[in-house]
Amino acid sequence: KRAASAASSTQPLLPRRGYSSESAPERKVAVLGAAGGIGQPLALLMKLNPLVSSLSLYDIAGTPGVAADVSHINTRSEVAGYMGEDQLGKALEGCDLVIIPAGVPRKPGMTRDDLFNINAGIVKSLSAAIAKYCPNALVNMISNPVNSTVPIAAEVFKKAGTYDEKKLFGVTMLDVVRAKTFYAGKAKVPVEGVNVPVVGGHAGITILPLFSQATPKANLSDEDIKALTKRTQDGGTEVVEAKAGKGSATLSMAYAGAIFADACLKGLNGVPDVVECSFVQSSITELPFFASKVKLGKNGVEEVLDLGPLSDYEKQGLESLLPELKSSIEKGIKFANQG
Numbered sequence: 001k002r003a004a005s006a007a008s009s010t011q012p013l014l015p016r017r018g019y020s021s022e023s024a025p026e027r028k029v030a031v032l033g034a035a036g037g038i039g040q041p042l043a044l045l046m047k048l049n050p051l052v053s054s055l056s057l058y059d060i061a062g063t064p065g066v067a068a069d070v071s072h073i074n075t076r077s078e079v080a081g082y083m084g085e086d087q088l089g090k091a092l093e094g095c096d097l098v099i100i101p102a103g104v105p106r107k108p109g110m111t112r113d114d115l116f117n118i119n120a121g122i123v124k125s126l127s128a129a130i131a132k133y134c135p136n137a138l139v140n141m142i143s144n145p146v147n148s149t150v151p152i153a154a155e156v157f158k159k160a161g162t163y164d165e166k167k168l169f170g171v172t173m174l175d176v177v178r179a180k181t182f183y184a185g186k187a188k189v190p191v192e193g194v195n196v197p198v199v200g201g202h203a204g205i206t207i208l209p210l211f212s213q214a215t216p217k218a219n220l221s222d223e224d225i226k227a228l229t230k231r232t233q234d235g236g237t238e239v240v241e242a243k244a245g246k247g248s249a250t251l252s253m254a255y256a257g258a259i260f261a262d263a264c265l266k267g268l269n270g271v272p273d274v275v276e277c278s279f280v281q282s283s284i285t286e287l288p289f290f291a292s293k294v295k296l297g298k299n300g301v302e303e304v305l306d307l308g309p310l311s312d313y314e315k316q317g318l319e320s321l322l323p324e325l326k327s328s329i330e331k332g333i334k335f336a337n338q339g
């Protein structure tokens, strides 16, 4: 089976030559927030993914245009656009995977937590709709603050009686993408072969890249590792400042989101040994959610992998991130349970 042959996340996203739709099962994927800065390029990249048979694009405005545009691309998936809450059910019905980049992005000077007040409500209502219309779908949460929005979704699903901890993912893939790029530059190795696990959460110091486990190995100084760590943690802010008020990362985020969604689809389809980092329910630390390497399978999370050996610098980073991550998780849980 061709579709089951390649598990590597470095696979190109373009359709494979000689692809036949008979070789991959039907998969419906929805993007919620599809007309936004991330949503549009993510819709494009998901349209290029041959594992998708039905692409459902939902937003509160602007989706008919995005859907019409993307639908003309001659790849496998059927595209449909849905706009406004009364069409959300149709957008979600039968979904295998729901990707959520809905909500406001940062402006210069803002932290991800500053987005909480607006995005928490959006995520809460979208999660309630998922529980109602596609309770078995995998959910890829992109909306920030991910450290809080994932716990919010979990609480909403628990209340609805649909929570399956194997199916809820906070998308931290952009931190991995950045760590790989920055490491390759510093270590002067070809970026395509680079791997760097990033653990913890998705905001500031909660983003903990494990450069001691990076491959291929390079002899970087402590100073270099510190600088790489800081740049990975501040990568989002670098883009926010460069965009000077026009939003945060969209193109690199769409790429990272598409790679992660592809890994989830491969897992669903039974491709073996698909491993990516994600913020999931976890027991590898004392916190209920934590990002680490996760093995993806037919039901979503097959195994949460432990952290592996950490350098002293990384051990320190881990200690100092736990309180902040804990309070972001608690903030999400509290929000979901009020009112």
Ligand code: NAI
Residues within 6 Å of the ligand: 032, 033, 034, 035, 036, 037, 038, 039, 058, 059, 060, 061, 101, 102, 103, 104, 105, 106, 115, 119, 122, 126, 141, 142, 143, 144, 145, 146, 171, 172, 173, 174, 175, 202, 247, 248, 249, 250, 253
């Ligand atoms: P954007 O403002 O360009 O697009 C957001 C879209 O969401 C808009 O089209 C808006 O109409 C839509 N939306 C708002 N309320 C909605 C609702 N109730 N249902 C459906 N759609 C709704 O923002 P952008 O740049 O696309 O960012 C989206 C989110 O992704 C932000 O929260 C941002 O912080 C987050 N983000 C996450 C990253 C990560 O690594 N996880 C990286 C970059 C951004």
